Structure formats: structure tokens, C-alpha cells
Amino acid sequence: SQTIHQWPATLVQPVGSPLSLECTVEGTSNPNLYWYRQAAGRGLQLLFYSVGIGQISSEVPQNLSASRPQDRQFILSSKKLLLSDSGFYLCAWGSLQKETQYFGPGTRLLVL
């Protein structure tokens, strides 16, 4: 069976510090991978998606970047965090064969 992991679960960072959130998927190959952010009072916003290693599409201009160094690894990064980067970050995977997406447990980020 497939599983998706995210870490850390919770993170408190000062403004201006760097960020690295990691997502890994087990039990499947060549998945589509997604990063979403859920901010207070807002719906889930798609940040990035990837259909293969090194292939990243960005949905909104922002202070964040994403990378996919391995088939089942997806990383969300920032060089300098802003207060507005606070939120709940969710990683998900899907595929051409799977109609739905499967979500990880999320990382709660608080920027102070």
C-alpha cells in the first residue's frame, strides 16, 4: 500500500529564516506530487505540482520554491520566510491511474 510522509509536523521559525519541508511517498512510482497551503480563513491553495523528477510547475508567485530531487521526494523551500508564509502545508500525490489525490498529515508552520 502507498503511504505519504511529511516532516516536520510542526515548525516555528523567525521571519527571515530559511525553510525546508520534506515530503516522501512510498509504495508507488512516478507519482504526481503537489504542495498545498491552507491559511486561516482560506481554502487550500495549490502552490506547486510536479509530474516528474526536476519538473516543477508553480501556480502562484511567492516567496517559496519547490524541488523534486528523487522520484518520490518533494521539497518545499524558502530562503527568507515572511509572516504571510504561516499556515498548514499539505503534500499530496496522485497519478494518471488514480482519480483522487492522497494527502499527507501536514506541517504546521508558524512564522514569528
Added chain:
Amino acid sequence: KQEVTQIPAALSVPEGENLVLNCSFTDSAIYNLQWFRQDPGKGLTSLLLIQSSQREQTSGRLNASLDKSSGRSTLYIAASQPGDSATYLCAVRPPNSGYALNFGKGTSLLVTP
């Protein structure tokens, strides 16, 4: 740009009641529509998925309908239980988008004993 709206934003009902959650979307060109459940501080769990060619899907006490031409979907929960308390999210999958989903803001449901 696809906009997904969910009404109501929050709902509180006594245990045993039947209830309806609403979802509307602005662009009828969708690939499918899904309903997810999110418990506080957790990830999302898919409940029901309706293909664009389908009218409804059922799973246990849950029934979701889709009227693509009018841009509406409803999630019907029968005989609600306290364990149903969660946020319910509606999401549409546009065609040719890298299979990314457009989410509504969700309906926060509280079922009281």
C-alpha cells in the same frame, strides 16, 4: 479562473439529523468533483469522487450529487453522528491542469450528542 464556494461555512446540528452541504463552482468544464473530510490539524481524506459524466455517488450514510451544467454539488449525510464532526471540503479537478484540484474553503460541521 475556477472558483469553488461552499455554503454554509459552519453548521451545528444535533445527533441523528440529516444534513446537506453545498458546493458550487463557476466553470462547468471539470474532470471530476470530490468531497474530502479534514479533522482538526490533520490531512485530508477522500470521501466520494464523482466523475463529470456521473450524477451521484454513495458510500454508507454519505451521498454526493453533481449537476455539472448548473455548477453545483451537494453532500448529504444521513443520521449524523458526533464522529462526523469535521471540516468537509469540496474540490473540482479541471481538465488539463496537471491534475491539480481547486478547493472550496470548506464547511465546518459540529454534530452534538
